[in-house]
Amino acid sequence: MKEIHVGIIGFGTVGKGLAYTLLNQKERLLQKTGVSFVLTTIADIAVQTLPEEFSDVKLTRNAGDILTDPNIDIVVELIGGMEPAKRFILGAIASGKHVVTANKALLSVHGREIFRAAAEKNVEVGFEASVGGGIPVIKALKEGLVANRINYIEGILNGTANYILSQMTDHGTPFAEVLQEAQRLGYAEADPTYDIEGIDTAHKLAILMTIAYGKNVQLTDITVEGISKIEPIDIRFAKKFGFRIKLLAISRNHGDSVEARVHPTMVPENHMLATINGAYNGIQFQGDTVGDVLLYGQGAGMMPTGSAVAADVVDIGRNIAGGCINRVPALSFRPEHIGDPAITPMQHLICPYYFRVTALDRPGVLSMITGILGKYGISIQSVIQDGRDIEEPVFIVFRTHLAEEDAVVKAITEIDALPICSAPTVKIRILNPE
């Protein structure tokens, strides 16, 4: 019976999830693979003792003990962040070990260097858990949809942001209040910036785009807007138009360029992504062959993420046992076919828009605003004018047909300069019709 020896660096939430998964599923994995997956060593600088179930696992404070152990086949990096995670991963690769990681931040910034090093040493880098938690989305994209040109990616990739927006939608609560409650319940971190400002979502989109298109997409390629400025009033108007506001990762493939954007998005309420609530994730692809495919599940958490990390460990274990390392290229395309992306400039984005203009309710105000929109070629699908107290600021809310971002930005600048406009106009992009 073949044994595969696994070392884990980082015994936090996901590290524990993997350790318990390998323990709980040991017999099942053996029955499926013929391989015994043995957790040999756990490295963590803060853990004093391991739970008693892991009494035969070595605990060390020194990750180097794992990197230099000739007995270990697969190193699982689960400390997150840039350094020392990057150093550990490159060290493992240099020692000819396979690597599994859930570290989307690292991969979206230093992925190119890591994957090049792995290709040179002919070792594997598994990263299923970096996107969509337990949802097998990387495998679906690399293997299940192998015979597809990916036309678009649309996803809810951050459970914290989706939880906050869901709560705001269900209860009309302001953002700051929901965030506090989420922090109290442990759904949001003490520093929630990555989650609420869309950065974590962008990390994940960079990874999905890279394997979908065979282009080295990095964090810096992606336009990112978070949800901290979303107000309950916009959620209410969204409902009136038949939309839900979601933080979406969106990439449409135009052939000569690809969109790369993360922002609050109005999603039609009958769209599957609009029905994904709470801390769940959902990722929709359109392939030219398969059409639309959506995957849904828990995008974070100890055991769901453990499931995905374990799937990578098993995948690599099967390849070690079968003598077919890098049977599927890490980034879906073979390294020599991966190029640099051409990103669609944001000002050329074309989608429908929602605007909320705050203006004094005087006769002629609507005609002034629509005049400006018309000048920039922005065609209105519907308008809601709220409130009727003359001389008080009211909201005038527009839903447009397809418009270009460049024209929209210019029009809003001009509208906001009108003396009757008393607050900056809020702009939220609407999901493109399919």
Next chain:
Amino acid sequence: MKEIHVGIIGFGTVGKGLAYTLLNQKERLLQKTGVSFVLTTIADIAVQTLPEEFSDVKLTRNAGDILTDPNIDIVVELIGGMEPAKRFILGAIASGKHVVTANKALLSVHGREIFRAAAEKNVEVGFEASVGGGIPVIKALKEGLVANRINYIEGILNGTANYILSQMTDHGTPFAEVLQEAQRLGYAEADPTYDIEGIDTAHKLAILMTIAYGKNVQLTDITVEGISKIEPIDIRFAKKFGFRIKLLAISRNHGDSVEARVHPTMVPENHMLATINGAYNGIQFQGDTVGDVLLYGQGAGMMPTGSAVAADVVDIGRNIAGGCINRVPALSFRPEHIGDPAITPMQHLICPYYFRVTALDRPGVLSMITGILGKYGISIQSVIQDGRDIEEPVFIVFRTHLAEEDAVVKAITEIDALPICSAPTVKIRILNPE
């Protein structure tokens, strides 16, 4: 550059889908795999000539030309049905060729024989396209969720039945009328029995259960009820209770036994499966590690199914190129660990129920019926009594708490024997709360 030679038996809808996919995606597959997938031969008894794109593909009326061609690595069976499909598949295996098929009917009846033959010859049998069309559900279950005990499977696996139920729900149209329209539009076949009576769904459930549990589940293990008796009135009452009626494949894993059932099911309207409409499929799994995962997409059609068949061809091609045949066992578990299932007897099923009793509206009728339900330990969650014309038959509709099928059947028999009951009681099972 490695070449893999493919022969297709059956140039119908899916056969064409595969041929066009291999043609359209040739360059992309080469960039991903380093393998050139060459469609060598197409066998079909009815096709006179191939489209001109396939001028370098050999057309034959004799499937034997493919089975005996030493140059062909992978035989794709896409004629469907029992014979001669079974003979062709076993012939291909006997010649040491790998097989890909979308034939759920065949696999759910003769799978055991086919997989045993393949294991003996150490060839692969790919069947991704047999369940969920283009959705990579088999791969998700075998690989992505490898480190999970599957707690349950719930799926909308037949697009025709789902289309009909969706139309009935949206427009209140009777079953027969929607079916005729579906046949006219090509969404239902001339003989729709397999689709509407749940047999096709049961074929697919047998396959999913086999790989989920490592048990040889066959069509005969599954209790099957179709949708042909669903009436608009029940869809309307379902809505009042907050449900949608869906034809579901359901298997819950009780450890010592597993449920195996296909029937119209009332699904809470906020459940993801309730939001899957039209010809789409959706499959939800619960794994003990990952929690709930749902996959959604087109469950049929030329290109979606072609995408799934092509994914199998590529998977096998990678294994041929990598020298790791049967890297993942065909049925997820290694053959020596696959046993026979213990199926939960249907009379022991426990779920909530919907009943529609047709009775004369006389004083005391509700007390008679609830008395019988009480006698069998069936607890009522809510009742709707419709119509108020004394001496005319009215509907009394019940939603129960968890009840046992055995008690439900006995209670309904007793209710239907009441003189005031003027038509058989309609019983629809409600999806178990999670």
